[in-house]
Amino acid sequence: MKKWDVIKRIGRFIGIALGAIIAAYSVQGFIVQAGLGGGGIGGIALLLFYTLGLPIGIVNFVLNIPLFILGWKEVNRIFVIKTFFGIIVYSIALDFFKGIQPLELNDVFLGALYGGVLGGVGSGFVFRLGGSLGGTDIIAKVIQRRFGWAMGTTMLVINALIIIASWAVLGPKMALYTLVSMFTFSKLVDVISSGLPAKSVTIISIQSEQLIQRILQELGRGVTFLHGQGGYSAAEKNVILCVVSISELGHLKRIVREEDPHSFIIVQTASEVVGQGFALE
Secondary structure: OOHHHHHHHHHHHHHHHHHHHHHHHHHHHHHHHHOOOOOHHHHHHHHHHHHHOOOHHHHHHHHHHHHHHHHHHHOOHHHHHHHHHHHHHHHHHHHHOOOOOOOOOOOHHHHHHHHHHHHHHHHHHHHHOOOOOOOHHHHHHHHHHHHOOOHHHHHHHHOHHHHHHHHHHHOHHHHHHHHHHHHHHHHHHHHHHHOOOEEEEEEEOOOHHHHHHHHHHHHOOOEEEEEEEOOOOOOEEEEEEEEEOHHHHHHHHHHHHHHOOOOEEEEEEEOOOEOOOOEOO
16 A cells, blocks of 8 residues: 555544544533534433433444444445444544533523534534435445435434434424524535535536636536537537536636526536536545
8 A cells, every 4th residue: 555545544533533523522511502403313312311311422322333234234334434433533522522611601502503503514524525424324335325315314314213202391382493503514514525515517508619718728527518409490510518616606607698698508517516616435
């Protein structure tokens, strides 16, 4: 193995550890302080902490063992190793941060919001680096590999049962605030792990050559020609396919408007783009 590959691998494990620490602090610093529940294995650990006083970190680790075995059988071994490492760091950090709450939050909604944001950022980085923090994350990863569903959305659906349990233990108000936290968490996980959605733009124009030159020069984005034919006129024409970031979309529209005011533009959301100029795994 090359030296640079070793450095990158070590860097990924360091990144997973940092993400796990951030996620653990979101629980102790915001979620527990606000008296909220959570989703998946972590949510069960929180309920056992509130009712029986059991340490969240230890319970989280023990309950993750069966799911870790599932991951070992269903998912590639590198992912499982990274996940096991993430679970260990996360579980230790959960109990290490117990009682460390430098910010006093008298607003439950802020606790739910910031707990969800910070937890989503930490978990999202762990996902992006090829690992997870266990629990329903492993199940979501398996479902993503088999069906292509977004991990954050999958976790939100799975965690509905935990919300019902939270409703019974913590009461309806706290359960609803917990849902706010989980929704925020799931959206941040999708953004961090997959990146901000880009825009796939299809342009039908008789000025295709001029458009391509300006797109290449001003945006630095590649374009693809698709050969089309008008349904009414039967005239052959070039269709331009281009993917740009959200911030570049306005500039692209201006270029098209200036070169061909009669052009036809279709803009679609690309939830994830992997390639030159975009996120590379």
